[in-house]
Amino acid sequence: MITDDSEKNIALIEKGYQAVLEFIDQMEEISQLQDKVDITANINQIWKVFFNEIRNSIKMEACALFMVDEQSHEFVLKSASPSSMSFVCQSELEHQIECGMFSWIIRRRKPALVPSLALKNNKTIIMLPLVTAKRTLGMVFIVTGIEESAITQENMKLLAMLAKQCSLVMENSLLYDRLKKDHESLQRAQKQVLQAEKLASIGRLTTGASHEILNPLNILSGYIQLLAMKEGIDERTTRYLSIMSEQTERISRIVNGLYQFSQTSGASMEKVHINTLIRKVFQLFEHEHRYDHIHNVLDLQEDLPPIEGNADSLTQVMFTLLSNARDAMPRGGELNVSTRKMPSGSSDSGWIEIICRDTGHGIPEDVIDKIFDPFFTTKTLKNGTGLGLSISYGIIQNHGGTIRVDSKANEGTTVVIRLPCR
Numbered sequence: 001m002i003t004d005d006s007e008k009n010i011a012l013i014e015k016g017y018q019a020v021l022e023f024i025d026q027m028e029e030i031s032q033l034q035d036k037v038d039i040t041a042n043i044n045q046i047w048k049v050f051f052n053e054i055r056n057s058i059k060m061e062a063c064a065l066f067m068v069d070e071q072s073h074e075f076v077l078k079s080a081s082p083s084s085m086s087f088v089c090q091s092e093l094e095h096q097i098e099c100g101m102f103s104w105i106i107r108r109r110k111p112a113l114v115p116s117l118a119l120k121n122n123k124t125i126i127m128l129p130l131v132t133a134k135r136t137l138g139m140v141f142i143v144t145g146i147e148e149s150a151i152t153q154e155n156m157k158l159l160a161m162l163a164k165q166c167s168l169v170m171e172n173s174l175l176y177d178r179l180k181k182d183h184e185s186l187q188r189a190q191k192q193v194l195q196a197e198k199l200a201s202i203g204r205l206t207t208g209a210s211h212e213i214l215n216p217l218n219i220l221s222g223y224i225q226l227l228a229m230k231e232g233i234d235e236r237t238t239r240y241l242s243i244m245s246e247q248t249e250r251i252s253r254i255v256n257g258l259y260q261f262s263q264t265s266g267a268s269m270e271k272v273h274i275n276t277l278i279r280k281v282f283q284l285f286e287h288e289h290r291y292d293h294i295h296n297v298l299d300l301q302e303d304l305p306p307i308e309g310n311a312d313s314l315t316q317v318m319f320t321l322l323s324n325a326r327d328a329m330p331r332g333g334e335l336n337v338s339t340r341k342m343p344s345g346s347s348d349s350g351w352i353e354i355i356c357r358d359t360g361h362g363i364p365e366d367v368i369d370k371i372f373d374p375f376f377t378t379k380t381l382k383n384g385t386g387l388g389l390s391i392s393y394g395i396i397q398n399h400g401g402t403i404r405v406d407s408k409a410n411e412g413t414t415v416v417i418r419l420p421c422r
């Protein structure tokens with residue numbers, strides 16, 4: 001016989017059973033979240049997905065994400081919803097750190113309910129640590145108006161699972177990012193080694209040869225000049241002699257360039273103030289730039305430390321960069337040269353950077369890999385030997401630095417030089 005009590009019990013069991021089914025469904029959905037987020041997604045995109053899930057899991061008034069900054073190792077606010085709560089969440093974070101709650105939750109690696117210290121009206125805060133087996137990634141703050149006693153164990157379990165999934169997805173994305181960066185820097189290093197090898201073999205080859213060529217060349221151009229001074233020569237011979245003189249001059253320029261190229265490694269080192277050096281080179285171009293409608297912007301960091309270097313060689317590099325920029329802006333434009341010391345504490349500290357940016361015609365993608373090759377030039381035979389950048393490359397390398405060129409056709413070119421200043 002079924003009594004009222006047993007009917008009530010059955011109804012209760014059914015209700016409980018439904019709740020369990022719902023809970024399992026939610027768990028299953030959460031466990032599949034990983035598949036919804038692409039590995040190439042960034043932290044903001046990942047957070048969007050998880051923020052929606054958190055919002056579906058618990059009634060909340062505000063939610064904030066703090067991530068550990070890789071450089072400073074501090075918790076930095078990444079996102080707050082609504083954004084008007086940013087300040088409140090930030091001060092709440094500071095309170096929780098001060099009272100030791102923060103580090104306790106990180107150590108415990110589980111979500112916890114904490115009474116709000118900064119918020120009034122009995123708000124409860126749920127703190128979800130984002131941790132993986134290897135490291136702490138961040139912390140999620142959920143501000144809710146629900147009383148502490150009304151937050152169930154199931155709520156907390158779901159949130160814990162969400163935090164775990166979110167941590168895993170974020171960790172994967174961060175690892176992917178680092179892998180991508182490592183791969184790119186490896187590719188850059190490989191390119192530099194190839195370039196250095198190429199230049200070294202050319203350097204060896206040219207040391208002796210350039211001397212051997214210059215001597216007979218000087219004799220040749222001397223005779224050409226003598227012939228040109230002779231009286232009574234006809235117009236055609238004068239024209240031929242002028243072409244011969246032009247061409248021997250060109251050979252001389254190339255061979256001189258090659259000679260300098262092979263000499264870049266033996267230069268003596270002294271204390272060089274890069275800003276002073278840049279200002280001097282700019283003075284050389286001042287008149288020309290005004291004439292060519294090139295607007296110069298110099299943005300040199302005041303307290304730039306001096307470097308160990310060879311002033312003549314570095315002047316030659318700056319001269320090359322400024323000549324190339326001028327050639328790229330025949331109808332005028334803007335030339336911006338800036339210097340800066342890399343911030344201490346960063347992975348680049350101990351280095352200075354020179355950036356030379358022009359708004360010229362740029363370098364097409366299919367030739368950018370060739371610009372450091374000796375003799376690569378897009379200029380007329382008269383104007384370019386194609387040695388400027390390859391010599392600069394050798395000089396910067398002998399200073400223990402790096403030189404990189406980024407360019408977009410029709411937009412402009414940026415040359416970035418980094419030199420050690422330890």
Ligand SMILES: Nc1ncnc2c1ncn2[C@@H]1O[C@H](COP(=O)(O)OP(=O)(O)OP(=O)(O)O)[C@@H](O)[C@H]1O
Nearest residue numbers: 324325328362371377378384385386387388389413
């Ligand atoms: N700022 C720049 N804007 C556009 N193209 C550039 C720039 N700098 C270099 N280039 C390209 O790279 C090529 C190689 O430059 P590099 O300075 O080595 O030789 P060059 O200027 O042609 O001749 P030179 O030996 O007289 O300097 C140039 O011919 C040009 O096509």
Ligand SMILES: [Mg+2]
Nearest residue numbers: 320324388389
């Ligand atoms: Mg050049």
